[in-house]
Amino acid sequence: MRLDSHQHFWKYNSEKHSWITEEMKVIQGDFLPDDLIPILKEHQIDGCVAVQSDESFRETAFLCDLAEEYEQIKAVVGWADLGSDALDKELDQFASQKKLKGYREILQSKPVDYMLRKEFIRGIKKIGKRGYTYDILIFHTQLEAALHFVKKAPEQPFVIDHIAKPNIKLGIWREWKKEMAPLAERDYIFCKVSGMITEADWKKWKAKDLEIYLDVALELFGPKRLMFGSDWPVCKIAGEYEQVLEVIERFTDRLSKTEKEAIMGNTAAGFYGISTDS
Template sequence: MRLDSHQHFWKYHPKKHEWITDDMKVIRENFLPDDLIPLLEQQELQGCVAVQADESLSETAFLMDLSTEYEQIKAVVGWADLGSDDLDKDLDLFSNQPKLKGYREILQAKPVEYMLRKEFIRGIEKLGKRGYTYDILVFPNQLEATLEFLKKCPEQPFVIDHLAKPYIKLGTWREWKKEMKPLAERDYVYCKISGMVTEADWKNWKKEDFNQYMEIALEQFGPKRLMFGSDWPVCKVAAEYEQVFELVDEFTNKLSPSEKAMILGETASNFYGIKE
């Protein structure tokens, strides 16, 4: 199955989505499944993984409702406060939802100490016991702490969103590569080739700007632990959906058909436990 492993839906609200700044005004509108499905079909993708954008239980409920209505939404990555004493109760709210496959918080916006708290680690352990995955959203300057975090949770399936947001606009990669390496050495850690265009020069990027980063990801994780994601509609600040897909599609043409198929869907299907 060919899948987009990372995209978002929302009904735009200025307060709720205040992170959408003036220079991102192109995404200050509603983005819903009827907008995405034609884009998936154009690239012969059979489905998507809807990932939380707002940190609230209502966000998880919103995505679950959409997944019930649209069969193209194959999985949902929701939100919960993993450090909360009420976590079990919050997880119970959605325990009967088979398309809810994992959780995520906006760790990139939090101090590095946040993910190392014993309460947070306890929450990750609770996710694991229930069979959920966890998406890690961090910046490169959080990778050292992320490694310490991963060491505390060796049984939990993780996926790093957006290649940990390397500094593509600056063209720097050596330090990022060095810090990603010990994460990739852990076979329970996967990585999404997603979110690249928004880390580049939005108006002046070129295809070759991304090759070094994809090469490193391929070298470190291999096709069995890499998955394509569009990061739509956020990607629209720098590129249209077909442009984002084309970057990964063309890069993977050098691989065997089976390896290409892994990155374009099979890895995501295996990681999230998606059944056709």
Template structure:
């Protein structure tokens, strides 16, 4: 099975999607399953994981509704307030929702210390008890705190979104690699090969600029803990869907067929229990 492990849907609202700045005019509109499906077909991709882009239970319900209407949306990574005293009650409401495979929030917008609060750690631990995955959306300056979070949640399946957003535009990778290497030592830590082009120069990036980061990722995690993700439609800021997909095809063509199959779908299917 070939899977796009990371993409988003939304009905554009400037208040709900307030993170979409004027320079992101390309994505200031609705993006729904009918927009994505032809792109997946062209890339011979069997399905996708829809990931939250808004921090609300409304968003979780919206994505689950879309997944119920479109079989090829194989899973949903939703949102819940992990610090809430009512978290158990919220999770109980979704207990029979098989397509809800994990949770995420926008940690990159918060101080690294946020994820080390006892209430947050308790919430992540509750996700693990119920079998959910957790997507970690961070910048490189969050890597040290992320390692501490992971140590406090040793039985939780984690995946780092967008390689923790290394500073590709600046060609800076040494400190990022050190932090990622420590996380890669944790057996249940995975990583998404996604969101790279928007960390480079949107207009001038090349595949050769991305390859060193891909090579570091496979050195640290191996194909069994890496998964392809388009970050569509955010990735449209730096090129059409097929542009980054072609980079991934070119990169994985240097691997064995079984390794390529893991990165292009097998790892995601196993991680999210598809």
């Protein structure tokens, strides 16, 4: 099964999506399944994982509703306030949503020690007991804190989004590799090769700019813990879906058939509990 492990849907609202600045004007609009599905079909991609972009229960409900309507949405990564004392009650509201496979928070916009709070760790353990995964969205500057974070929940399946957003624009990778390595040593941590072109020079990036980061990710995590994600429509800031896919296709072409299939879908299917027969 070929899967896009990371993309977003939204109905654009200038207040709710205030993070979409004027220089990101290309994504100031609605992006819904009917826009993405033709692209998936064109590239023989069987389905996608819809990931939250707004921190609200309304967002989780919105994505779950879309997943019920469109069979190509194989999984949903929603949002929950993990530090809330009412977390159990809030999780109960979505317990019947079979395609809701995990949760995420926009940690990249939070203080470095936000994820180390006792109540946040308590919340991580609660979602873990319910069988949910957790997407870690951080900048490379938060990797040290992320290591302390994952050590506190060794039973929890984690995936690092966008290879932890290294500074690709400036070609900085050695320190990023050093800080990623101890995370990769833990077999319950996975990594998405996604969101890379938006960390590069939006106007001038080339596939070769990404090669060292892909090589390091493969070296550290191996194909069985890497998964392709387009980060559509955010990727449109720097390039089209086809350009993102081509980079990963070429990168995986040098691998064995089994290894390529892992990165292009099987790893994500296993991580998110998606049936390869669906």
